[in-house]
Amino acid sequence: MTSYAPATQDQLLAIRVNAGIEELAQSERFAAAEADLVEAIVEGVGQFAAGEFAPLNRIGDLEGARLENGVVRLPEGFDQAYGAYVEQGWNAIASPEDFGGQGLPFTLACNVLENLGSANMAFTLLPMLSVGAIEAIEHHGSDAQKARYLPKLVSGAWSGTMNLTEPQAGSDVGALRATATPITDGEHAGKYLIKGQKIYITWGEHELAENIIHLVLARLPDAPEGTRGISLFVVPKYHLKEDGSLGSRNDLRCVSLEHKLGINASPTCVMNYGDNDECIGELIGAENRGLMAMFTMMNNARINVGNQGVQISERAKQQALSYAQDRVQSARAGAPGKDPVAIVEHPDVRRMLLRMKALTEGARALLYYCAGQVDRGSLGDDVAKSRGEVLVPLLKAWGTDVGVEVAGIGIQVHGGMGFIEETGAAQHWRDAKIAPIYEGTNGIQAADLVTRKLGLDGGEALTALLDDIARDAAGEPELKALAQDCLEVARWMQGDASLDDRLAGSVPFCTMMAVAVAGWQLMRQRDAVAAGAAPALADTKPVSARFFLTRIVPEAAGLKGSAMAGAELLYALPAERLAG
Template identity: 55%
Template sequence: MPFTPAIADQRFVLDHIVGIAALAAEARFAGASADVVDAVLDGIGAFAAGEWAPLNRLGDTVGARWTPAGVVMPDGVAAAYKAYVEGGWGTIGVPEAWGGQGLPFAIQTAVLETLGSANMSLALAPTLTVGAIEALLHHGTPTQQALYLPKLATGEWTGTMNLTEPQAGSDVGALKTRATPRGDGTWSIQGTKIFISFGDHDMADNIVHLVLARTPDAPAGTRGISLFLVPKYRLDADGNPGEANDIRVVSIEHKMGLHGSPTCVLAFGDEGDCVGELIGDELGGMAAMFTMMNNARLNVGLQGVQIAEAATQQAVAYARERIQGRREGRPAAIIEFPDVRRMLMRMTAETQAARALVYYAAAQVDRAALGDAAARARLELLTPLAKAHATDIGCLVTSLGVQVHGGMGYIEETGAAQFFRDARITPIYEGTNGIQAADLVGRKLPMAGGAAFASLVADMRAEAEAAPLRALIDACEATARTLLDAVDDDRLAGSTPFLTMLSVAVCGWLMERSGRLADTAGDPAFTALKQAAARFYVGQVVPEAMGLAAAATAPAADLYPLGSTG
């Protein structure tokens, strides 16, 4: 089935959820005029549909391949990536000082969504590069910025994040990779990193690895971590890739999905000749890491939107074409049957709601960049919601997509199973969704005495109209009070259901607003679908979330008999 970019809904959300016109009124984002936004959405839509979408199936069936010389991508992928670079699509959100277009992060979010809906595996490469750019913008030296940012901005060089090690999964503080001073301001890097997405490939001239490591005499745990810039090829006197930097691709993982995205085990300094540069302050690695991670968490939430959009499009198309059974005495397409309609409406409403949530969080990035302290606090609160809930929705929607296809959904040739497999990693990487929930109740709810949460609740309550939505907002507020007063284990035990409750409340708020404003969209078909999706979400999804209050406030003691040894 041909991929169709979700331009109409993206434009609607940019207008009515992000407030792109207000951002464009600021000098920093003056380039985001209406005609520019339209040109970007149309341009990336045409590019993604024409260049990247046709390679999605190939990436799954052929996949990236390990060789002794490095990772080789499937035929045509390097050329498609080169076309992305030549089109300037990587430069959208990068400051103009470093060769970018300086457009809002929200516009960059729309670009990445379209690329990922067309080909989620391939879109991981620019997604990770965005994180490397953010780390260098905030923590790099002027020399590092001048040498690396222009090439990362265009995508001529790609970036990676190297956190995880064999003995240290989510426990970053347990990492053992070492950085030793070389006496000339550089560092010798030695260690092994695992689960490194696009840790190696043949699409770009260089790969810029950002590596967490311990310096000599560093304290234990996360306080002893520093961040280093370690390129695949060292730069020569002219700033061009030169000799190889003693980084070996040990293997690539055999994964459930995302076969077109090489996930590498990388060995740094096997020969004792891997050279890195410190980024930021020594022992300041956690602060620099979270600059990458917070950006990456929003973009992983966006992956949930990407894959949900792709799965929904395919399910709707299949349901229209698949003739099975009879309605009113005649052969009927399965889309005519109420239960199939229920699944398709759920997929549509959940996808639109997840898009609204992630784009709304992206808007806070832009407003925080303009100096809005309230937006920064709201971004902190929304980040775990956007990452966890949108990826949960990606899994839900792709599973429903398989169900709509029936037995054919379980057959790989239809492609529905690929979406399901590709989606499943998103609740796991960049901090599992359980970690996001723990962050929400442990750090984000108590921020500034609960002021950020109270502000969000007040804004939702001021606008909410439907009784189910108002009831859920009230339930979230009451549940939050209970959790804040609870002991640590009880708070953590209820964290995941509470995250879902609050996420659905925020999505319901944004969807209800969307339904009210849809009649300004101009297209009767778009307006009808948007209003129907809003009604469905507020009328059916929101009431479901009310039932989570019991789980969110249940004691941790209920969980511990499982697996007890005595």
């Protein structure tokens, strides 16, 4: 399926109701985000994504990225589409105005990525990583580094990457071995020689951008062990001359591309730095404080990966609905006649399609609620900042789980044809499956929720969120009960539960929390539509919201027992007896 119809009306509803864009526009910083501009951006990027990125989705999956003599090649059309993306300024939506950006809310940057990613998830990983690099340099770079790197990153002429993982380290970033040796004399005095290998580097090598700005974690000589001894370095593919133009190639290279389950058009690179002991990098921020600086980029990326769950859900839902409307098979049960009907008329297919719709819209509501809190936090609202921090693991974990589930249902709607690659339904599932894994597995997100986020602001950040849900859900007994169940689990985890107990129940608790917030935000959408917002959704939103509140919310409530079961049973068998 090459077509993509942007969900413009539902996106605008979420941006207005869940993110509260009109309230954001009342601030001096975001005053430009007036209704007309917001609509123009959402409609414009949707049309761009459908016209430029969507037609490349299938060919990208079939042909993929190829490494030829150290150069990554993409299928025909990718360079033109990326050039159009840069030319139209979509990369600059929320970037700082001082460096060529438009300075608009992060919420609108999320919408750009949502549309691009629904059209072509693998391709959209390229600008997604650049957004994170921009934020890391903006927050932690020197004035000279900002002036040198940000204008080109903001425009999209250059792209950015994040380099954490090494073969022996995996998710244990503290185990990395890449080194950074200070240069004390010569033309590069004050900089560092970078040496080491990084794996799983998304868009680590390609020819679509003029330069690639790698952000690399490495250790200085005599640095402390573990995460306390990590520093962050900016390592460009091409050196920069004094006037900012490109110079010679730096001593770094892509030595191989990973052969993956999905996102085949996204080159996932094994990168070598300093094979010839000539790789030059610059320190960003303070020595041994690199993980803190990189976390700025990681937090951004986790929101954007949660967004990918929405993206792939929307695309899979659209394809499944199109197929169900076209595929004629069997008479409807109980019908007076025996004429076959489109499978969309069969009750179980209708159930699957409504579940896809409700989950997609719920995840979208959570995405924009989170984005709106991030925007408020950037304006100095500390309560919103803390709430945004609580929401990030919910969005990343549950949002990406939703992406996998909805893509899987899409295959099921296609029946046997879904298992056949020619239909393209399987691509959505294969692409979606990486999202619960990278940028911190969903288990790591859940662990973050029950450790750092559970105690944030003395526990008030999480409990205040649940209090707000319970207050607003007075007329929705299932949702109110789920909020109260979440509060009971949270209090148990803050009280009697051991660390092992909390971690053992972290994943079901994370799901409970995410569904509670998503249901709350869908309820707000439904009420806004009833009051006259989004007339185009007047007949659909009440149904999808009701499905979520009466079908999906009770499922999440059923996870309470698992969340509070403790860790004892998990260790009832020694590791060697698990296979017995």
